[in-house]
Amino acid sequence: MGKSGFKYKAYVYLVSVLAITLWGISYIWTDKLIGLGISVFYFVFVRILLAGICLLLLNAATRQLQAIKKKDLPKFLLLALFEPFIYFLAESYGIKLTGSPTLSSMVIATIPIFSVAAGFVFFRERINWVNAIGIILAIGGICLVVMSHGELGPDFIWGIILLIVAVISEVGHASVTKSLSSNYSSQVIVMYQFLIGSVYLFPLFIFKGLDDFSPAYLSFEVWTPIICLAVLCSSLAFSLWVNTIKHLGVAKSSIFTALIPVASALASWALGYEFLTMRQWGGVLISAVGVILSQYCIKNNK
Numbered sequence: 001m002g003k004s005g006f007k008y009k010a011y012v013y014l015v016s017v018l019a020i021t022l023w024g025i026s027y028i029w030t031d032k033l034i035g036l037g038i039s040v041f042y043f044v045f046v047r048i049l050l051a052g053i054c055l056l057l058l059n060a061a062t063r064q065l066q067a068i069k070k071k072d073l074p075k076f077l078l079l080a081l082f083e084p085f086i087y088f089l090a091e092s093y094g095i096k097l098t099g100s101p102t103l104s105s106m107v108i109a110t111i112p113i114f115s116v117a118a119g120f121v122f123f124r125e126r127i128n129w130v131n132a133i134g135i136i137l138a139i140g141g142i143c144l145v146v147m148s149h150g151e152l153g154p155d156f157i158w159g160i161i162l163l164i165v166a167v168i169s170e171v172g173h174a175s176v177t178k179s180l181s182s183n184y185s186s187q188v189i190v191m192y193q194f195l196i197g198s199v200y201l202f203p204l205f206i207f208k209g210l211d212d213f214s215p216a217y218l219s220f221e222v223w224t225p226i227i228c229l230a231v232l233c234s235s236l237a238f239s240l241w242v243n244t245i246k247h248l249g250v251a252k253s254s255i256f257t258a259l260i261p262v263a264s265a266l267a268s269w270a271l272g273y274e275f276l277t278m279r280q281w282g283g284v285l286i287s288a289v290g291v292i293l294s295q296y297c298i299k300n301n302k
Contacts, residue, residue, distance in 0.1 A: 012247050016256045019240040024263025026233040027105055028273065029225035030092060036222060040092040041209035043226050045201040048084045050227065051234035052194030058235075059187055066188045075176055079189075080196035083173035084234075089204075090166035097159030105261030107163040109142045111170055111254050127294075131252070134293025137286055138258050144283025174254065177245050186242035194234065255294040262287050 033043050059065045068076055095104045127135075180189055216222065244253045262284055269275055 009247075012244060015240040016244045016248070016253065019237040019244065020256050020259050021263045021267070022233045022237040023260050024265075025267045026229055026237075027095070027260075027264040028267060028271070029229050029233070030095060032225050033222065034092070034096050036216070037212075038217065038222055039209045039212060040089065040096065041201070041204045042213075042217065043222075043229075044084070044088045044092055045198060045205035045209055046226055047230045047234060048088070048194050048201060049198040050230035051238075052191060052198055054231055054235045055187055055191035055194065055239070059191055064185055064187060066184055068192060069183070072180060072183065075180055076192050076196060079173060079176045079180070080193050080200060082169045082176065084194060084197040085200040086169040087166050087173065089201075090162040090169065094159045094163035094166060097155040097162065099156070099159075104159070104163055105264050107160060108167060108170075109139060109258045109261050110164075111167050111257045127252070131294050134290045135255055135258075136290070138255055138290025138294060141283040141286030141288075141290055142258055142261055144279055144286065170257070171254075174245055177242055178249070181242055181246035186239045186246070189242050190235070190238040193238070252294060255291055259287060259291065 030043075034040070091104070091108070094107070098104050177189060241253075244256065265280060266284070267273075
């Protein structure tokens with residue numbers, strides 16, 4: 001690999017880590033909104049709509065707007081159905097029903113296992129034995145970080161089922177994104193994804209999201225995390241992530257997704273929400289080694 005190629009790959013890894021870090025912090029903001037009693041249908045719709053509008057204004061200002069080709073319209077409709085519609089509703093309710101963002105993030109961390117299968121089936125992607133060991137180490141390290149022995153709520157099983165649904169929808173989202181990334185820019189794909197997704201979510205927002213509406217829904221305490229989720233964790237992070245999928249593929253990019261709970265635990269520690277034990281710090285180290293190994297390419301003797 002030439003010097004310029006190495007620099008570009010380093011750039012891809014850097015933006016991948018940034019996206020994962022933002023998503024890790026998103027668990028804290030989402031949990032805060034749930035703790036304030038804000039309807040999932042309310043804050044998910046507002047988050048997605050704001051993210052779509054931000055990207056629309058950005059693309060218009062930078063003259064990067066692209067019309068959807070007729071043949072690609074079904075793919076965009078399917079993309080928005082997978083994520084944000086299914087993924088964010090299933091993930092948010094999963095966190096709410098399990099009563100633990102930590103345990104929820106551990107379930108989301110199984111995305112690489114599903115993604116490897118999707119990458120193999122749909123895009124003929126290959127992983128070598130070193131990559132496989134890396135994935136195992138990464139997930140093992142994650143378990144050390146996020147393992148919790150807290151009490152489980154009565155709806156815990158339903159919460160786990162919803163989180164598994166979110167995992168499957170993310171794999172579908174990554175697969176469809178891969179097929180669109182060669183014809184559209186990252187910002188354009190995510191823009192249409194969120195704008196179409198907000199249309200899907202609008203009926204739920206009207207008939208469910210406003211049921212318990214009160215002046216508190218418009219307070220600074222509520223809108224601060226919503227705006228952060230919309231601008232940072234949706235508009236920015238998803239735009240960066242499309243670029244990651246485009247250059248690393250479905251299977252290898254998904255291993256970064258497995259680090260979301262690690263990023264969430266680190267963010268919680270840095271912000272004073274919780275402090276990591278030595279076992280958890282060991283998990284962080286093991287996961288980092290796993291990520292490096294998952295990206296390792298064995299070159300032929302040729």
